[in-house]
Amino acid sequence: MRFDPRLIHPDDAPLRADGELDLPDDLAALAGQLADDAAHLSARYPADRIPQIALAAELVDSAERIKRRAWRHAALAIGASLASVAAVVLTVSLALRNREPIDAELVTSPDSLATTVPLVAPTTVPVSLTAPPPTTLSLGELSGPEMEALFDLLQHDHERASSIAF
Amino acid sequence: MGQLNLDETARQHFARIHRAALVLCGNPWDADDLAQETFLVLSRQGNNFEGRSSLYTWLYGILLNLDRRERRRFGMRRRKLRVLWDNQLADVNATPGADAAAEVAEWKKSLWARVAKLPDGQRQALVLRFSEGLRYEEIAEVLECPLGTVKSRIFHGLAGLRRILVQEGEDARQLPAHPGEDLSHAV
Numbered sequence: 074m075r076f077d078p079r080l081i082h083p084d085d086a087p088l089r090a091d092g093e094l095d096l097p098d099d100l101a102a103l104a105g106q107l108a109d110d111a112a113h114l115s116a117r118y119p120a121d122r123i124p125q126i127a128l129a130a131e132l133v134d135s136a137e138r139i140k141r142r143a144w145r146h147a148a149l150a151i152g153a154s155l156a157s158v159a160a161v162v163l164t165v166s167l168a169l170r171n172r173e174p175i176d177a178e179l180v181t182s183p184d185s186l187a188t189t190v191p192l193v194a195p196t197t198v199p200v201s202l203t204a205p206p207p208t209t210l211s212l213g214e215l216s217g218p219e220m221e222a223l224f225d226l227l228q229h230d231h232e233r234a235s236s237i238a239f
Numbered sequence: 240m241g242q243l244n245l246d247e248t249a250r251q252h253f254a255r256i257h258r259a260a261l262v263l264c265g266n267p268w269d270a271d272d273l274a275q276e277t278f279l280v281l282s283r284q285g286n287n288f289e290g291r292s293s294l295y296t297w298l299y300g301i302l303l304n305l306d307r308r309e310r311r312r313f314g315m316r317r318r319k320l321r322v323l324w325d326n327q328l329a330d331v332n333a334t335p336g337a338d339a340a341a342e343v344a345e346w347k348k349s350l351w352a353r354v355a356k357l358p359d360g361q362r363q364a365l366v367l368r369f370s371e372g373l374r375y376e377e378i379a380e381v382l383e384c385p386l387g388t389v390k391s392r393i394f395h396g397l398a399g400l401r402r403i404l405v406q407e408g409e410d411a412r413q414l415p416a417h418p419g420e421d422l423s424h425a426v
Contacts, residue, residue: 086387086391100397103397104397107365110262114258118270118342123254125249127245
């Protein structure tokens with residue numbers, strides 16, 4: 074059987090020989106009514122005045138320029154604040170990075186602990202080096218409560234070498 | 240095209256653009272806004288006009304685009320309201336307007352209020368043909384579609400309009416004359 078394709082255009086409007094739409098009477102009447110209604114409406118409500126488009130366009134342009142400028146300023150401010158935050162973050166992270174190796178060595182390697190102790194030693198060790206010279210007290214001159222306080226001090230202060238002689 | 244004299248162009252074409260806007264949106268205030276916005280777009284994009292078509296067909300193109308955008312916005316607003324209140328609002332595609340105003344009532348009595356219920360392509364073709372009296376070739380230029388499509392849209396637009404009127408007639412017959420009226424005394 075021979076294939077015989079036929080193109081079907083169901084949406085095609087009916088046309089006259091001269092290419093004009095071939096409207097049935099009721100549709101032609103509707104078309105006429107539409108034209109009448111449009112004429113009536115535009116006669117009742119015509120454009121009041123011709124607006125000064127050039128002026129309006131200039132006003133709109135200047136308003137948009139102001140808006141654009143405001144956006145640009147806002148973008149600059151946001152950019153500057155972001156940059157300052159980034160700078161702070163960078164500074165802090167660099168500072169932390171400089172501290173981290175010392176802490177790591179302190180924790181991980183006992184050998185390094187030995188080498189690093191002297192670095193911190195001057196702040197802690199001199200306590201004993203700069204300790205005041207030993208003082209001698211005669212217990213006989215002290216009253217009972219004073220003596221009790223002295224014993225408390227001796228008990229709490231372990232770092233000092235103390236002795237009682239009779 | 241050289242530098243466009245906006246005020247002169249407005250003097251020449253504002254009335255016809257306003258008339259098309261009026262039948263499209265249904266009230267003089269929105270028509271004013273729409274027509275003015277059309278010319279503002281012209282002021283911004285006037286340099287793009289290459290003069291291959293008439294200036295007024297180009298203006299109609301701008302107007303129809305603005306109208307389509309406005310209707311889409313309005314449709315979205317209606318849908319949002321419907322979601323908010325979960326209430327069936329009548330006919331999302333209907334053209335907006337201040338319902339109480341006499342001007343709107345007059346438009347609503349006209350056939351153009353029914354045209355507003357048609358799909359965009361048919362509605363625009365009917366406006367350009369029967370309100371603005373453009374030739375088929377000019378409409379094809381404005382709507383950027385083939386000549387056959389323009390004729391088809393006009394034919395089917397009119398057929399759709401007839402269906403809407405028939406439907407309205409049937410609805411009117413089914414409604415009681417005065418729904419709230421107590422007729423027991425007349426029996």
